[in-house]
Amino acid sequence: MHPVIVAHGGVGSGIEYKEDVVSAVKAGYEALLAGKSALEAVIITVKALEDNVKFNAGYGSYYNLAGEIEMDASVMTSDGRCGAVACVHGVKNPVLLARAVMDTPHVLMAGRGAVEYAKKIGLEFADLRSEKADKKLAEVKKKIREGYYPQWSEKMKNIDLSEYLGDTVGAVAMDMQGKFAAANSTGGISLKLPGRVGDSAIIGAGIYAGSEGAVVTTGIGEEIIKKVLAKAVYDKLAQLGAMKACRWGVDQYDEGIPVGIIAVDKKGYGVAANKQMAWHVLP
Numbered sequence: 001m002h003p004v005i006v007a008h009g010g011v012g013s014g015i016e017y018k019e020d021v022v023s024a025v026k027a028g029y030e031a032l033l034a035g036k037s038a039l040e041a042v043i044i045t046v047k048a049l050e051d052n053v054k055f056n057a058g059y060g061s062y063y064n065l066a067g068e069i070e071m072d073a074s075v076m077t078s079d080g081r082c083g084a085v086a087c088v089h090g091v092k093n094p095v096l097l098a099r100a101v102m103d104t105p106h107v108l109m110a111g112r113g114a115v116e117y118a119k120k121i122g123l124e125f126a127d128l129r130s131e132k133a134d135k136k137l138a139e140v141k142k143k144i145r146e147g148y149y150p151q152w153s154e155k156m157k158n159i160d161l162s163e164y165l166g167d168t169v170g171a172v173a174m175d176m177q178g179k180f181a182a183a184n185s186t187g188g189i190s191l192k193l194p195g196r197v198g199d200s201a202i203i204g205a206g207i208y209a210g211s212e213g214a215v216v217t218t219g220i221g222e223e224i225i226k227k228v229l230a231k232a233v234y235d236k237l238a239q240l241g242a243m244k245a246c247r248w249g250v251d252q253y254d255e256g257i258p259v260g261i262i263a264v265d266k267k268g269y270g271v272a273a274n275k276q277m278a279w280h281v282l283p
C-alpha cells in the first residue's frame, strides 16, 4: 500500500508555519518510504515540530498563568494501543513519553509521576522556555489585568478562549502495511490555570485511531472534549471518507469556536478547519 502522512501546526497557525510543517512531514514520509511503521512516522514528525520553537509543543510551549510549562501529548495506533501524558514539564519530547506510556499497563499518566517515569526510562530533559512564550504570557496577563485566584477563575467564565490558542501540533499516517497511527502534542491554550488538561491528552477527544483510520484535532480543548470529537469523526470515516468526516467534525461547532481536524483512512486523507491552519500532506 502507498503510505500517506498529514500534519498540522494548530488551528490559527498562519502561512509562516507552513514550511516548518512541510519539512516535518517530509521527515515522517521518508521514514514511511523506508518501511517504518505509521507510529514511528507520526512520532518523527511530531518530534520535529516539538523541537521547533515556533510551535506550541515541546520547546516553545506556552505557559500556564503561573508561568509554568505544562504539556499534553498522546499517540494511538490501528490496533487500539494508546498512550498519553498530561501536565508534564521539562520533558523535551512529550510525544516520546506518550509513546513510552503505551508500553506500560496504563493509558494516561499525569504530572509528577509521569515526569518521574520519563527520568526513569532516560528521556531527555531540557529548558523549554522561550522568549516567544515569555511575551505571550505577558500579553495574556495584560489582557486579564493581572487577576489572581480565585477572582480570575470567575472572570475566566466570560473569556473568549479562542484568542489564546495556536500552534499545537499533530500528525496522522498510514504505512505500507495499511496500519494507521496518530500523535498529538501541545503546551495547551495560553490562558490556562495550572493543572488544566486539554483534548490532546484525551483518547477519543484529541486523538483516535482504529482499523478505519486515524484522526487528530486542534482547537479549544474544553469544547473538543465535550464532543469526544476525534472518536466522533473516526466513527464517520467509513460512511463519509476522511475529507467529509473532517468537515462534518468542524461543522459541529459555531464559527466562534476554532477547530481543526486531520485524518487518514483507507482511501486517502482529510483536512478541515474553521480558521487558518498550517498543514501538509505527502505524497
Ligand code: ASP
Pocket: 010, 011, 165, 166, 167, 168, 186, 187, 188, 189, 197, 198, 199, 200, 217, 218, 219, 220, 221, 222
Ligand atoms: N487543543 C489544544 C488544547 O486545548 C490547543 C490547540 O489545539 O491549539 O490544549
